[in-house]
Amino acid sequence: MGSSTAIVLSELIQLHSLAKTLSDQLNQSQVELSRTIARDIIFAIEKTICAAKTCIRGEAEHELSNGRVQDFHKTIHEFDCREQKIPKKRKRLCGWASHVRVSTEGAEMPHDGHSWRKYGQKDILGAKYPRAYYRCTHRKNRGCSAMKQVQKSTENPSVLDITYLGNHTCSNPQQDYSASNSHLLDQHQRFLDRQKNLMKNLDFQSQHNQDPKSMESFPSSVVLDGAKADNEFFFSSPLMSPASTGSNCLSLPPFDPELDELISAAISEAESPVMDFDFMRELGMMDVDTQFDTSIFFA
């Protein structure tokens, strides 16, 4: 791997730790805006760390022949374990695996664009709810090896922990967004642009140290508390501690007609309230261990 990338990752990890410390120590009643900024810093850093990790993994694979990979994977793994508190003893997953947390909020099981067949259910030690095992419906006729495990969160039954194993080789037509729904990609890009603008505006606020009163007139806001609004995109990285989860909620102001139009159009054109997680991963919206609130699709 390139040493510069390693330094970037190292520095980001340290920055992330500092920002979280800052956020934890600030008193909510006195400096709400500072808390928001600190949370935003954490969010930005975590996104960058994810990107850097992706770079490193790619470079590491490229340098496999040099035998310098193990240290990197060890570093990343240790960081992952520290931040996610994943027990080191973990059953070996076959090939590609990704963990997703989904808030169901009324819907039993959010559709993810693929058809699955349940082949087993198991009570897991220490877990309040059983784990369900699914395989791709096209396993037999198309030899698709994709699987997923679904388990309700013990802390919050409305949240599903979904682990995807393997890649779909069945080329499910519902997920072929790039070919048949390229306009959705375009709309999604516009949405991301709007997101960037929101963040720029937030930066403007922090630079001008606006008081809470002037904040009220600002149309775009970042959710300050854990309370979730109806139309709220919920971003969370694997590095997010439960205490800081609220910082990743990007509130979409209900009085922003253009944004509402974008979202409702994207949802309605998809025929069903489907958000394809593979699709999101490919777009870089989701990395491994991503929490995604689907409540907006089932309102």
Add this chain to the structure above:
DNA sequence: TCAATTTGACCGCC
């Protein structure tokens, strides 16, 4: 009738 789900039994890893 057939596909999907349920559930107890079995298997392999730690």
Add this chain to the structure above:
DNA sequence: GGCGGTCAAATTGA
């Protein structure tokens, strides 16, 4: 031996 993952027969439902 315990636990998680898978198998496969039984059951359900469209």
